[in-house]
Amino acid sequence: MLVNQFLVLAAALFALGIYGLLVRRNIVLILLSVELMLNAVNINLIAFESVIRSSDAVGQVFAIFVITVAAAEVGIGLAIVLMIFRNRKSADVDDLSLLRW
Amino acid sequence: MTVGDWVSRPINWVFLVVALLVVFAGFRVVTAKNLVHAALSLVATLGGTAALFLMLSAEFVAWVLVLVYIGAVIVLFLFGIMITRAPTGRDEGLDAERKVWPAILSLATFVILAWSSIEAFGVETVNDLGEPTSTEVIGKALLGRYVVPFEVVSFVLLAALIGGITIARRDLDPAEEEERSAV
Numbered sequence: 001m002l003v004n005q006f007l008v009l010a011a012a013l014f015a016l017g018i019y020g021l022l023v024r025r026n027i028v029l030i031l032l033s034v035e036l037m038l039n040a041v042n043i044n045l046i047a048f049e050s051v052i053r054s055s056d057a058v059g060q061v062f063a064i065f066v067i068t069v070a071a072a073e074v075g076i077g078l079a080i081v082l083m084i085f086r087n088r089k090s091a092d093v094d095d096l097s098l099l100r101w
Numbered sequence: 102m103t104v105g106d107w108v109s110r111p112i113n114w115v116f117l118v119v120a121l122l123v124v125f126a127g128f129r130v131v132t133a134k135n136l137v138h139a140a141l142s143l144v145a146t147l148g149g150t151a152a153l154f155l156m157l158s159a160e161f162v163a164w165v166l167v168l169v170y171i172g173a174v175i176v177l178f179l180f181g182i183m184i185t186r187a188p189t190g191r192d193e194g195l196d197a198e199r200k201v202w203p204a205i206l207s208l209a210t211f212v213i214l215a216w217s218s219i220e221a222f223g224v225e226t227v228n229d230l231g232e233p234t235s236t237e238v239i240g241k242a243l244l245g246r247y248v249v250p251f252e253v254v255s256f257v258l259l260a261a262l263i264g265g266i267t268i269a270r271r272d273l274d275p276a277e278e279e280e281r282s283a284v
Contacts (some may be wrong), residue, residue: 001110001112001113001116001156001226001227002107002222002224002226002227003222003223003225003226004218004219004223004224005113005271006153006157006227007215007218007219007222008218008219009120009123009124009153010214010216011188011210011214011215011218012127012145012211013123013124013127013209014125014126014210014211014214014217014255015207015211015214016124016128016130016131016207016211017113017127017131018203018206018207018210019131019204019205019207020130020131020143021129022197022202022203022206022207023196023200023203024131024195024196024197025119025195025196025197026136026147026195027152027185028140028178028181028182028185029131029136029195030140030142031178031181032130032139032143032178033130033131035170035174036127036131036143036146038129039146039147039150040184041184042162042166043150043151043153046154046157046159046162046216047155047157047212047223049102049157049159049230050157050159050227050228050231051225051226051228053228055196055198055238055248056238056241056242057234057238057239057242057248058157058242058243059274060159060161060162060234060239061239061242061243061247063162064162064165064223064239064243065250065251065254067162067165067166067169067170068254068255068257068258069254069257070170071169071173071174071258071261071275072258072260072261073261074174074178075177075261075262075265076264076265078145078177078178078180078181078265078267078269079264079265079266079268080268081181081185081270082181082184082185083268083269085184085185086271092235094197096256
């Protein structure tokens with residue numbers, strides 16, 4: 001298989017993530033779009049690892065790091081969403097205009 | 102490599118099916134009108150990604166993806182959806198009205214990324230269906246050369262755990278707190 005197959009697929013997923021990030025108004029859905037983009041990065045890392053075949057699997061190690069950081073991000077992100085929802089009774093980013101004038 | 106070479110290998114057809122599934126499910130994640138459907142489409146995307154990792158002989162990462170993402174992160178998302186919005190049916194107010202500029206921007210990102218990677222890598226091939234990377238290699242790399250980032254990332258995870266609990270826990274009102282401390 002060509003490495004380009006994986007890179008173009010990852011580019012498509014990344015572009016979909018950007019679209020979701022800009023279009024969605026619900027905070028949980030914005031976090032889902034971020035997960036899509038992180039997933040695209042993981043595909044790139046694994047594909048490059050499969051090309052260079054390093055002795056210590058550096059691409060896979062960094063994919064594991066990305067997965068770990070993404071898990072931490074979701075935990076904190078949803079805790080913040082919960083806090084916002086409790087205080088403002090809404091999970092819509094358009095309602096969060098407190099700091100805007 | 103010609104088109105004939107490409108279509109004659111069964112693995113490429115498997116890739117094509119999985120890639121179409123992944124892209125379609127990813128499209129559903131960003132367009133679905135139902136919050137739960139969007140979260141479940143992400144499961145399909147991640148499952149397809151795990152299959153791609155298996156093709157690229159990254160077995161350990163594929164199963165980590167299944168366990169951590171499909172097993173834990175999606176469940177967390179579903180909890181978040183259920184807590185922040187009780188009616189989980191169709192909802193037309195999930196998207197902003199202006200969709201043209203985001204669509205143009207994401208399409209431009211896709212074209213630039215895809216074009217530059219095609220220009221840069223041409224017909225370079227990956228080592229597909231080779232010997233899977235053994236967990237021993239990954240474990241030695243994690244606790245050898247990359248031990249400092251590994252420890253840092255585990256500290257980040259611990260901080261996120263404590264921070265998540267602290268942010269999300271409901272503050273007791275003063276009277277209730279006094280009552281508890283008296284016991």
